[in-house]
Amino acid sequence: MVSYKALNTAVKSILNGWKNSIEKYNKLDTWKIGEQLSILGRYLRNNDDSKDIVRQVRFIRDCVISPNLNVNQLLYMINKVVAMAEASMKSVCLSLKKINGRIKLQGQGERFKGETMRLFDERIRFKGNMLLRNFDIETETPRDSRKVRRIVEKRMCQAYHRRNKRIDYDDSQRRHEHYWMKRATSFQLYNIGQMENVGSVCRGNSTHWKKEYDEQTGKIVFKKKMVYSSEEEANEAVKEWQRTKTHDKREITAYKCAICKKWHIGHKSKMEEYSDNENYVQKAG
Ligand SMILES: [Zn+2]
Structure with a gap:
């Protein structure tokens, strides 16, 4: 159920195009059919929708390439998969x-x-x-x-x-x-x-928070950082960061927080600034 997006945009627009062409001219518009079929093929291989939806798209693809194409049947199948995709979007809230x-x-x-x-x-x-x-x-x-x-x-x-x-x-x-x-x-x-009204305040000697724009209220706040319950978990997050944020050259590290006694990750340079402050516990070993 996690990370769900039924029918990607490209597939949706192809299906819509076909639907329009059948509804208006009672035939399939074929001038881009090769390209469209290869997009559908890629979608079917990636296979990251629900089984039912993928199967329905496969039926549609097979119908389009069949020698005796039945446009009414095709239209029916397209409407069905679009409805299925909408229903699945509604059922997955988050x-x-x-x-x-x-x-x-x-x-x-x-x-x-x-x-x-x-x-x-x-x-x-x-x-x-x-x-x-x-x-x-x-x-x-x-x-x-x-x-x-x-x-x-x-x-x-x-x-x-x-x-x-x-x-x-x-x-x-x-x-x-x-x-x-x-x-x-x-x-x-x-x-x-989170702490409000911190627009002109410096983060000071704690790194339990990060200064951030809060989209809910439109204010600059100190938002608490993501908490990791163990050093291992935090180190995993550091690795993930290094894997995904390759453009970020600053060194990132896991540290134990003096405020919540749990673990956060952050840039090393920033932490050294605070390392001589007794309120700040650096990587308690
Ligand atoms: Zn903390």
């Missing part, structure tokens, strides 16, 4: 992508904007009316963090049901809900815990 060893939750910023803003405005009673958005689950006590996790889970569950008012609540819907909730909750737990 997709994950790993960039530089960090999991990027694609498109969620936009998709969850409403929920995120609601969470940002919420206050936590047990923390003396603290804004939920300022709560960093990595640095607070496990007890409080669990409470906040439950609050976020509950809010995302409510959001799910606001969006999916369905009567036919079956097993597949339940699995979908579970999947959605897991993704949505971890996205929001990552969102909260």
